[in-house]
Amino acid sequence: QQQVKQSPQSLIVQKGGISIINCAYENTAFDYFPWYQQFPGKGPALLIAIRPDVSEKKEGRFTISFNKSAKQFSLHIMDSQPGDSATYFCAASWNTNAGKSTFGDGTTLTVKP
Amino acid sequence: DTEVTQTPKHLVMGMTNKKSLKCEQHMGHRAMYWYKQKAKKPPELMFVYSYEKLSINESVPSRFSPECPNSSLLNLHLHALQPEDSALYLCASSQVGTANSPLHFGNGTRLTVT
Numbered sequence: 152q153q154q155v156k157q158s159p160q161s162l163i164v165q166k167g168g169i170s171i172i173n174c175a176y177e178n179t180a181f182d183y184f185p186w187y188q189q190f191p192g193k194g195p196a197l198l199i200a201i202r203p204d205v206s207e208k209k210e211g212r213f214t215i216s217f218n219k220s221a222k223q224f225s226l227h228i229m230d231s232q233p234g235d236s237a238t239y240f241c242a243a244s245w246n247t248n249a250g251k252s253t254f255g256d257g258t259t260l261t262v263k264p
Numbered sequence: 265d266t267e268v269t270q271t272p273k274h275l276v277m278g279m280t281n282k283k284s285l286k287c288e289q290h291m292g293h294r295a296m297y298w299y300k301q302k303a304k305k306p307p308e309l310m311f312v313y314s315y316e317k318l319s320i321n322e323s324v325p326s327r328f329s330p331e332c333p334n335s336s337l338l339n340l341h342l343h344a345l346q347p348e349d350s351a352l353y354l355c356a357s358s359q360v361g362t363a364n365s366p367l368h369f370g371n372g373t374r375l376t377v378t
Contacts, residue, residue, distance in 0.1 A: 185366045194268075194354050194369030195307065202364065240306050251320075252367060254306035 154178050155243050157255025164262050170228040172258045174241035177222065181243035185252070186215065186226050189238045198239070199226070231262045267291050268370035270355050276376045279345060285373045287338040287355030293368070296338040298330060299354040301372070307354055313338065314360055345377045 157174045164170045176184075185200035201208045201215040201224065208215045214227040228235055238259050244252040268289045277283050287296065295314050299307035312320035313332040327349075329341040338355055352372040359365040 183364060187367075187369075192371070194356075194371045195367075196369065197366040200364065200366060238304075251309075251312075257304065257306055259304070 154181075154253045155241060155255045157241050157258060159258060160256065161259045162261070164231045164260065166231065166233060166262055166264050168231050168262075170226075170231045170235070170260055170262070172226045172239055172241070172260070173223065174225065174243075174255050175221075175223045176243045176253075178243070178253075179222070180245060181253075183244050184215070184217065184224050185242050185244075186213075187240045187242060187254075189240065189257075195240060228260075231260075233262045233264050236260055236262050268355055268357055268368050270353075270370035270373050272373055273371070274374045274376075276378060277342065277345065278378055279347070281345075282341070282343045284342065285340040285353055285355075285375075287340075287370055288336055289355075289357040289368070289370075290336055291357060291368065292335075292359075293357035294335060294360045295358045296332060297356040297358075297367070298328075298338070298340050299356060299369075301352040301354055307356075307369075311340075342375075345375075347377050350375055350377045 155176050186198045187195035188198040189195040199210050199213050203219045212229045217224045238257045240257045241255040242252040271286045298310040301307045309322050310324045311330045316332045327344050331339040354372045355370045356367040
């Protein structure tokens, strides 16, 4: 049973465009939702994270939108750059138990110059 | 550079070999993890150590044997692996019992079993 569903599997965006990646979760006990960015040959790195008591969080060009009633959250990358080309994983966990994170299947983003 | 250091970066081993992967962190995190990642897939949890004690084993075959010598080090001992065990092995760490504590990953060991 997949507890976090991520879409799309791959995404191609022109430079300067908006990239949107969506995730849906099932377990209402989840209360911490990080996004990880992974470049080829590297480990995943935390990009941005949100808790369900907040509907939106913005850090630079990256924004998480959270809809608790729909059990959905999304990552928006504004003014997408070729350097943003990477694989993005959404995840969900219990707040104090990061290790039991459930990951989405990942989205490979390609930003064309 | 990542604050979680993994060695070696690449490893090729035969099915009869014994090798070890090493991981080190100096962030004071008391939880450490081993993940396995196949190409184009998310990380898959293998083991969790909390305060140097094994707390989670996700039904991993016994040919993988973890060890946590102290709060900064984590090893993964490999023996009699199969070709399907070829993957990127990621170490991660996090705080324990702290709000909003994400996983901090190393850059992994790329393992090829021949």
